[in-house]
Amino acid sequence: MQKKVMSTLLGLLLLMFVVWVGTTERTPVSKTQVTTVAYAPKVGYQMPPIALKELPNGSISMNDLKGKPVFINFWASWCTYCRLESPDIAQVYKKFGSKVIFLSINATSQDTLSNAKAFMKKYGMNWPVALDTTGAAARKYDIVALPASFFVDRNGVIVGKNLGPLSHKTLYSELERIAK
Template identity: 40%
Template sequence: MKRNAAILAIVLLVAAAIFVQIGKKNEKQTAAPTQTGPRPGMFVPSFSLPDLDGKPYQVGGARDKPLILNFWASWCGPCKMEVPDLIDLQTKYGDKVDLVAINVTSQDDEQKARAFAKEYGINFPVLLDEPGKVSESFKFLAIPTSFLVDKNGVVQEVVNLLPKAEWEKKIKALIKGR
């Protein structure tokens, strides 16, 4: 009887160990989705989108100034919270950094995007991503999402909604090339 209990205990321990190993293997396989959009250290994809006046705006490659690409939508509550700070930051740092807002028009209404830009008095270029291909290529998970890009066209950081003081720190670092 003791022998059967010992054998049963060993079998249960081996089964538990196998179960744990299988669980760890599956956990490693499903831990994080693969993201193929631009991340820090990668070049920002080249693209051209129309601004609110229909003029094409080109992004990609080296620039005279660092660049902030801000993806947003008119229905987005955090975007509404963020835009006054971005307007102030554009006024303060616009001569040292380019700020460009990209409306995720494929998930928004163009007229609402235009009304939003007018209502808030956005003082930087607003681009319309009607087909959604540019937004899709950046593989972000939420809006607002901003890509901070250095003069060489390399993504330095990807951020979401930030307090104005944090934005200032990040912009100053981007300007200094850190």
């Protein structure tokens, strides 16, 4: 009986170790490895390629952003946490906007264009805003809740990801890290 309990406990410990190893963050990718890194909305992977309509009359493609650090923020006008973090994003844009590409992606498939424009005006969003009218970008980036933010280095590799509202401290430190 005691041998059976010990075997079961050992098996559970081994299973917990395997799960723990599989869920830890990946180590940063070196510049020489970038060409072999797959696309995925995860830290250590290339940002998934998408092309979206940009307000007021343009378009934007993730492929055009490579070579520059990028901050991507998915949001919607009805999202309480999006409203809470937007003043901080507008504030740090003043400091980092010349060093980091800011790209806000409105979940237009779950929002209205008029509400999105009112939100942009209210929070002073003077940086590129793209419209995800079909939800395709949200699916490619595995967005299950808003807001969601990604910090991308100059090689197009996601080096930070935040689900839920960003604290001012996290936003500032992550932007500082990718701006270098």
